[in-house]
Amino acid sequence: MRVTIEEIDIGFELPPSSHVIDVHGMNKGELVDSENQKSNAIHFDEQFSRQQGFSSPVATGMTSTFYANQLLTDFFGEDWFSGGSLATKYILPMYFGETIICRARVIGKEKEQAGCRLDMELWAEKPDGQKNMVGSASVLVRTI
Amino acid sequence: MQRIFLGHARVGDEVEMRYEMTSELVDQYVRTTGDCNPWYTGHSPFGGPVAPPVLICMQHSMMLSEKFLSRGRMLISTDASYSGPVLVGATIIAKGRIVANYIKRDRQYIDMEAESWSGDGRLLIRDRRSYLPKYSKGRGE
Numbered sequence: 001m002r003v004t005i006e007e008i009d010i011g012f013e014l015p016p017s018s019h020v021i022d023v024h025g026m027n028k029g030e031l032v033d034s035e036n037q038k039s040n041a042i043h044f045d046e047q048f049s050r051q052q053g054f055s056s057p058v059a060t061g062m063t064s065t066f067y068a069n070q071l072l073t074d075f076f077g078e079d080w081f082s083g084g085s086l087a088t089k090y091i092l093p094m095y096f097g098e099t100i101i102c103r104a105r106v107i108g109k110e111k112e113q114a115g116c117r118l119d120m121e122l123w124a125e126k127p128d129g130q131k132n133m134v135g136s137a138s139v140l141v142r143t144i
Numbered sequence: 145m146q147r148i149f150l151g152h153a154r155v156g157d158e159v160e161m162r163y164e165m166t167s168e169l170v171d172q173y174v175r176t177t178g179d180c181n182p183w184y185t186g187h188s189p190f191g192g193p194v195a196p197p198v199l200i201c202m203q204h205s206m207m208l209s210e211k212f213l214s215r216g217r218m219l220i221s222t223d224a225s226y227s228g229p230v231l232v233g234a235t236i237i238a239k240g241r242i243v244a245n246y247i248k249r250d251r252q253y254i255d256m257e258a259e260s261w262s263g264d265g266r267l268l269i270r271d272r273r274s275y276l277p278k279y280s281k282g283r284g285e
Contacts, residue, residue, distance in 0.1 A: 019177075019178070022176075022178070040214040040215055040216070040217055041215050041216070042215070042216055042217070042218065042279075048215075048216070052216055052278065052279045053279050054279070058218075060219070061218060061219030061220065061222075062198070062201075062202050062205070062219065062222075065198055065201075065222060066173075066176075066177045066179065066196075066198055067177070068198075069179075069196055069197065069198035070177065070179040070181070070196075073179075073181060073196065074181070077189070078188075078189040078190070078229075080197070080226075081190070081194060081197060081226065081228070081229040082226070082227075082228055082229065083226065083227070084197065084225075084226050085223075085224065085225040085226065086197075086198070086222075086223075086224050086226075087221070087222065087223040087224070088221060088222050088223075089220065089221040090218075090219065090220055090221065
């Protein structure tokens with residue numbers, strides 16, 4: 001982390017991260033396995049996903065949560081593992097090949113006995129600003 | 145065990161899964177996301193390699209798939225709190241319980257609360273997640 005807790009106040013925005021949703025990573029026998037009966041065809045079957053109302057297979061709901069986790073882990077380091085919380089709500093489908101940008105902004109800062117609690121709003125958006133995930137996060141900062 | 149459509153889940157239905165947080169699971173996550181944090185594969189402030197917390201949460205969905213069909217299912221929201229790091233190699237016991245089954249704006253929702261515990265009894269992660277058994281409107285498969 002490149003800043004100290006004293007430099008973080010309400011309104012502070014974490015450095016955003018940008019990702020291209022990778023069909024090869026998500027579908028080709030990785031977290032979603034087309035040969036595994038327990039995998040969800042909505043993530044790899046063209047016909048099935050269209051039957052469900054989508055234009056093509058959709059990325060897993062956890063995709064933006066993975067990227068949010070990365071954003072928060074990279075920024076807060078070990079504090080994130082020891083007492084973070086993360087709530088995410090997926091409001092638009094995400095398709096493979098799309099770019100999503102994860103952002104987080106501090107909306108609360110409170111001193112606690114063990115450190116400083118930061119509350120954040122976070123979201124994932126397309127390059128045009130349309131949000132596909134909204135959420136919140138909280139972390140007790142001890143080490144910065 | 146024959147798996148059933150998630151829309152037929154009843155409040156109170158339980159699922160459970162015991163597994164090891166292997167380096168293969170973590171590697172899978174790293175390859176899928178491109179998140180190459182060196183703590184996931186090498187030394188970390190917690191000693192050895194540590195699993196990304198969100199990966200343990202993802203196993204809660206895998207646990208649900210042990211009992212309920214995943215085909216067509218969509219995860220709508222998650223709300224998780226992390227109590228401590230999970231070292232690669234740790235044994236994890238995950239337990240989940242269906243806590244709600246309801247219709248909202250013509251779509252059926254199923255909510256599950258889940259916890260993951262270490263083999264030595266430490267609570268690692270607690271979360272609540274909401275699913276659409278199917279994206280299209282109404283109940284039924």
